[in-house]
Amino acid sequence: MxxxxxxxxxxxxxxxxxxTNMTKTQQGALSGAAIGAGAGAAISAIAxxxxxxxxxxxxxxxxxxxxxxxxxxxxxxx
Numbered sequence: 001m002x003x004x005x006x007x008x009x010x011x012x013x014x015x016x017x018x019x020t021n022m023t024k025t026q027q028g029a030l031s032g033a034a035i036g037a038g039a040g041a042a043i044s045a046i047a048x049x050x051x052x053x054x055x056x057x058x059x060x061x062x063x064x065x066x067x068x069x070x071x072x073x074x075x076x077x078x
Contacts, residue, residue: 024074025067032066033059 022030040058041051 023070024078025070028070028073029063029067032069033063036060036062036065 037055037059039062041055043058044054045051
């Protein structure tokens, strides 16, 4: 679990550095995937499941949700 947390933290750091030239849709998808992966790993670890599977599912769902929210903001002009 500590190794997975370190990987997620590194991805957040690297992902955050490249966000300046991204669209709102791309930023939303990246941050949603990162938050979803962290939450999925934590929830599945607490529930006694496989943290890797939880991170994968959480990241996929978070990326989709974040992309949709970012796209909505982009089309509204925020």
